[in-house]
Amino acid sequence: MDKIILGRYLPGDSLVYRLDPRGKFLLTFYFVGIVFLANNVASYAFLLAFVIFAVFLSKINFGFFLKGLKPVFWLILFTVALQLLFTPSANPLWHWGIFTFSKEGLVIAGYIFIRFILIIFISTLLTLTTTPIEISDSIESILKPLKKIKFPVTQVALMLSIALRFVPLLVDETTKIMDAQRARGVDFGEGGLIKRIKSFVPILIPLFVSSFSIAYDLAIAMESRGYKDGEGRSKYRVLSWDRRDNIMVIFMAAVTGILLFLRSY
């Protein structure tokens, strides 16, 4: 479980860390959107330069981002290979049966590869520099307008923050259960597919049961501390939008402008 870097927070301190999480959250989505506007070498090179600049600003070791690629490595390879071999072309360099290898295919495969890298790097940057609780606060704040259509924003936000708070606890619980079952002779990751799936039953059932009992205990504890229904609560944690967040938005607008220019260039 330690290998997955995507979705993990890395404590640190730099400009990127101090930005308002709401802005970071929205702009990350925005960036993923504008990646699809790029259509030529210049625009892709520009976006790549921007992402590397952002990574540099975060002061996080570049190795972490490369590690973030690992879990999706096969997906990237598969997609790139498909593009390489199945892009139709008028004058292919190489042709065999249903496979075509062409200059166009090579270019498209290259674009897709960079697109993957851009999206993964920028989302890794968001999660590495933003604590889970900041992300859930941002989601609450962003969803606030939905209150008008009676969407239970505060409840959903509490649900999110409790879910996040229980991730490490449940990971601990899972390891404990696995060790306990190993001590009783259950072999994980051995044998055929069916046998492997079967060996998960002695983990999943106790895990569900203990999750329910934790949920019950927590509900009782919350009620005893005066939690009613999320209405009339004040908030301890507040987010503050600073001047540097404005600068970030302006900077991002400039990036979009340059991208649009390079695109039609």
Added chain:
Amino acid sequence: MEKIISIKDLNYTYPEAKRSAIKNLSLDIYKNEWLSIVGKNGSGKSTLTKLIDGLIEADSGTIEVAGQIINEENIWEARTKIGIIFQNPDHQFVGATVEDDVAFGLENQGMPREEMVKAVDEALILVKMADFKERDPQSLSGGQKQRVAIAGVLATKPQIVIMDESTSMLDPDGRKTVLNLVQQLRSQQDLTIISITHDIEETELSQRIVVLNDGQIVSDGKPEEIYDLGADLQKFGLEEPFTSELVSTLRDTIKLPDGYLNEEELKEQLWKLHSNM
């Protein structure tokens, strides 16, 4: 002495259970008292706390908290007067950081943010956890987690603190720190403490012990009186305190005064015998 909780003829049976968990129980608890409720597993101790806090509803009987009989309308007001520290520290954290968790009860009361920041700091200083303000609760030791839970309870300024086997999952050190802390806070803030446990040794700090068995009170008295029950304690699934056991073994060979002796008294008696020799 002023009564803070008064329970009259309380009955409760869990849905689908054959035996009642609480049978005709009446009990008065006084202000600033440290009351221990002991009993073996399944004697109804935890059920009693949940009834007092209105987390479950009694079949019959009344519970009066600070002069008011609790019912569905005023239960939230009663809950602000009662703080509960539960058994498993891992299962009572709501916040993702220590300060968030301490603030949770205050957020529920709708306290303005500036006051909250002050109240959270004060509560964390009281339990000596101010340095851990921004830490993830998961990274703390069991004793530290319970201290944070105490801070969460104290921040809301309750009059009554119920400890529902709060020290049963701690190591001896953590247990001692938590109990001493609660004792200190009781005298500083005029709190009433109700401590639920099945470990008789843990009742040392209390002024009164109530023994529950099968949902009924079988003994109610000062610690010395209860410890003196000796073999009767074992009937209710409780261990004798260490000194009682030692005294009863020693009585076979040397002469010791009757009645319960605590550690200090026993030490004194033994020194006396030593100097007589």
